[in-house]
Amino acid sequence: MSQFAGCCRLIWNKSLAIQKEKLDSKEKFLKYTELAKSLTESKQEQTFLKDVHSQTLQQTLKQLDRALKDAFNKKSPKKFPVFKKKGLKDSFTYPQGFKIDQENSRVFLPKIGWVRYRNSKKVPGTAKNLTISKSCGKWYVSIQVELEIEDKKHASESRIGIDVGIAKFATMSDGEDVEPLNSFRKLEKKLAFLQKKLSRKKKFSSNWKKQKEKISKLHNKIANVRKDFLHKTTYKISKNHAMVVMEDLKVSNMSKSAKGTIENKGKNVKAKSGLNKSILDQGWFEFRRQLEYKLKWRGGHLELVDPKHTSQKCSNCSHTEKENRNSQSKLECKQCGHSENADVNAAKNILAAGHAVFACGGSDISHPLKQEPAENAQASVCA
Ligand SMILES: [Zn+2]
Known part of the structure; x- marks a missing residue:
């Protein structure tokens, strides 16, 4: 072979x-x-x-x-x-x-x-x-x-919004959440240890090759653990809900932005690159990809919406301002006084935005792997 x-x-x-x-x-x-x-x-x-x-x-x-x-x-x-x-x-x-x-x-x-x-x-x-x-x-x-494959009708009629994040891998509009799996973080130390060992060995010697093999095995393990986590999570969500709404985040853009340009070095480069690491760790892009095809298999569908303001908007009265988010973990509405877990509030806003798009005949960004910006779809909402 x-x-x-x-x-x-x-x-x-x-x-x-x-x-x-x-x-x-x-x-x-x-x-x-x-x-x-x-x-x-x-x-x-x-x-x-x-x-x-x-x-x-x-x-x-x-x-x-x-x-x-x-x-x-x-x-x-x-x-x-x-x-x-x-x-x-x-x-x-x-x-x-x-x-x-x-x-x-x-x-x-x-x-x-x-x-x-x-x-x-x-x-x-x-x-x-x-x-x-x-x-x-x-x-x-x-x-x-x-x-x-015959066209299927999804067994459930449930619709749900999902907000993805760092602290929680995903938070749903019904209050349920998915804990993150920092598979890489846990195995990272081990990887660093193995790599240090490798650096002390003579290049291309048989011990060096053995060490290299160990490292590639660990990489493989990390990938498998992550894959397993994503498959289980997307299986469950696609089974329980017919319509899933998510933000149209550009994962590739998010991870690129931390570096900044030479003249204008991005602020908080360190904090951001930490965030990026988590983003890549979590595999949101893969999560979205799996959700899309698994929903399709069951006759459901994935809707993507513009991520603008979903975290600052009050899901109760739609009042939107920065001050609504004075606390990192909670949304406290300056207008109606509504107080809620920030991620659940965002997930509710995402679901509402998805409903609006769906009511207008579905978005033209229903394909998450497309690279076009999401603005068009939102602009057409209820025009
Ligand atoms: Zn409010």
Whole structure:
């Protein structure tokens, strides 16, 4: 499998280099069919490529072709593809020819043979392709399937607003909250310790490699703990509520803003970078992404609203002023005297904003991964 992944990496890098040359000399990219032709030539020069299932190599070229097209997509350009390094995201994909024997927990990989795997869940529908990848010394198989899904109606009619934060990972408009999981913070000390040890070892020595392995295992653990937390949390929320409203926060912008510019160094850089760390720790972006698709699966939906004033507005009388938030943890309304936990108050405002958008036929920012600003949606509310 390492050999297969290695050959796919070689073909990726070689073809990417060709395409980059084309780009530099302002010529058109080679088409997929032309790249496939050059693959045949490569096989004659480097005969070891013949040991690898040819369709996995062709699939690599298709993936590169896709990546280049995505990079030049005018509407939502993605990152330009990069050269692959050994040991990082080793993988290869079979577009066909594989077999899945779920009863016996094994897959047939052409030119490799039957391989046993741990069957984590039943594979539904028709398998379209199969990818083998390596992460932290373990090989994984993922199967892309095609299946018909009927439009579902969500079993619940509940609607809820969610305010995300540092002290509490999430606070809901009904007063419920989710405690944060600072998985990174807890394991950070251990990581720092391991890294210090690494720095004392001779680079590329066998002890250094062993230490490096330990560190990557810990990174993997942190990622898994976080993933598990997010999946459990979003599962519960998407099951209990048909409509979820959240603020349209730009996580990437928030984490960038702390650095500031050279002339105008951001205020509270230290405090802010602490906040950023928490933001990234908490994985709000991933939280939102999971919520969106899980709600969709059940026939519910996620609504995003403009985050303006949600923390200063009184959810009781709508009076909005800075002084409402003289206390960090509480909202105390200067007009009606209403007093409430600040996060719950914000969550209620978020829900109300979501209702307003929904009543006007839904927002055009219902897709949280889109990068457009949220202002338009709010401006159209009840115009
Ligand atoms: Zn009030």
